[in-house]
Amino acid sequence: MDLQLQQLATTALAEILAATAPETVEAIRIQYLGRSGSISVLSEGMKSLGKDDKPRIGKLLNDTRNSVTTALDQRKLELAAHADALAFAGVDTSLPGIATPQGSLHPITQLQDRAIQIFRRMGFALADGPDIETEWHCFDALNTPADHPARNEKDTFYLPDGRLLRTHTSTIQIRTMEKCAPPIRIIAPGAAYRRDEVDATHLAQFNQMEGLYVAEGVSIADLKGTLEFFFRELFGPDAQFRFRPHFFPLPEPSFEVDIKATALGSADRWLEIAGCGMVDPAVFHSINLHRNDSAYDPEKFTGFAFGFGLDRLAMIMSGTPDIRAFTENDLRFLSQF
Numbered sequence: 001m002d003l004q005l006q007q008l009a010t011t012a013l014a015e016i017l018a019a020t021a022p023e024t025v026e027a028i029r030i031q032y033l034g035r036s037g038s039i040s041v042l043s044e045g046m047k048s049l050g051k052d053d054k055p056r057i058g059k060l061l062n063d064t065r066n067s068v069t070t071a072l073d074q075r076k077l078e079l080a081a082h083a084d085a086l087a088f089a090g091v092d093t094s095l096p097g098i099a100t101p102q103g104s105l106h107p108i109t110q111l112q113d114r115a116i117q118i119f120r121r122m123g124f125a126l127a128d129g130p131d132i133e134t135e136w137h138c139f140d141a142l143n144t145p146a147d148h149p150a151r152n153e154k155d156t157f158y159l160p161d162g163r164l165l166r167t168h169t170s171t172i173q174i175r176t177m178e179k180c181a182p183p184i185r186i187i188a189p190g191a192a193y194r195r196d197e198v199d200a201t202h203l204a205q206f207n208q209m210e211g212l213y214v215a216e217g218v219s220i221a222d223l224k225g226t227l228e229f230f231f232r233e234l235f236g237p238d239a240q241f242r243f244r245p246h247f248f249p250l251p252e253p254s255f256e257v258d259i260k261a262t263a264l265g266s267a268d269r270w271l272e273i274a275g276c277g278m279v280d281p282a283v284f285h286s287i288n289l290h291r292n293d294s295a296y297d298p299e300k301f302t303g304f305a306f307g308f309g310l311d312r313l314a315m316i317m318s319g320t321p322d323i324r325a326f327t328e329n330d331l332r333f334l335s336q337f
């Protein structure tokens with residue numbers, strides 16, 4: 001049996017060394033160490049050995065099993081290392097890698113995020129609504145009479161079923177008042193659509209942010225304070241503003257907000273940046289009618305509303321002369337932000 005074991009060990013080790021594939025190594029393992037492998041079969045034979053032979057043969061069997069196992073593991077590692085070396089052959093791992101260019105948010109998205117942050121600090125919640133709207137939400141509820149020029153087919157995109165693409169996000173103010181009783185304080189960013197000829201200062205689809213605050217005792221001072229705080233956060237603490245009387249159908253009285261261009265380091269003139277005003281009681285009346293209650297009691301509640309174009313603000317802030325730059329996706333332009 002000694003001789004048999006020695007021969008077996010020699011053959012096994014030679015076979016292992018000659019193996020060139022991991023599958024062969026595994027087959028050899030089964031052949032010798034598997035449940036009916038040669039070493040296991042010899043171990044079974046131990047039972048019939050005499051007392052004198054048992055310890056010696058037992059040790060020899062153990063040594064054989066150990067050396068075969070070690071040789072198998074070793075060969076497996078060698079083959080794996082060889083496969084790795086082959087996979088990397090011809091690859092110069094000292095060459096610099098290919099950098100993945102890092103993108104960033106679109107400048108309008110960046111501005112919108114900043115604006116939301118500022119209004120959030122003043123307690124405004126984010127509100128949303130559909131781009132495809134009813135005439136009622138876009139015009140009637142906002143005090144815009146049937147013969148108002150904005151309602152003209154030349155100015156607004158109408159769908160065949162009479163609905164339209166919202167011309168401003170004031171529609172979200174209406175939708176919020178339909179759902180929620182006062183007090184409410186919301187901002188409504190989103191796309192707006194007008195049938196404008198696209199040129200350096202007009203797009204057929206642009207981005208707006210509107211806001212609405214309705215509660216007891218809301219005054220023009222609140223409106224002015226809120227917008228001045230907002231625009232000073234954007235344009236710096238020294239920016240100068242003026243509130244110029246203007247007409248918008250939704251609020252009464254209504255104003256346009258201008259900023260002194262010197263805050264932007266350019267010539268001394270006023271630039272219009274927003275529309276705003278105190279919500280017309282007529283708007284509250286039509287909301288109450290629609291809600292079928294008197295939640296928006298104009299004797300009890302007052303409110304202010306405002307709206308501005310994010311694209312226009314972005315143009316002013318970055319000194320971009322052509323609004324189309326924001327939609328053309330030219331990386332040379334976009335990567336400056």
Ligand code: DAH
Pocket residue numbers: 167168169170210211248250251254274275276277304305306307308
């Ligand atoms: N909806 C106006 C526009 O699109 C902007 C505006 C003016 C919004 C006054 C308001 C507002 O909420 O009170 O030009």
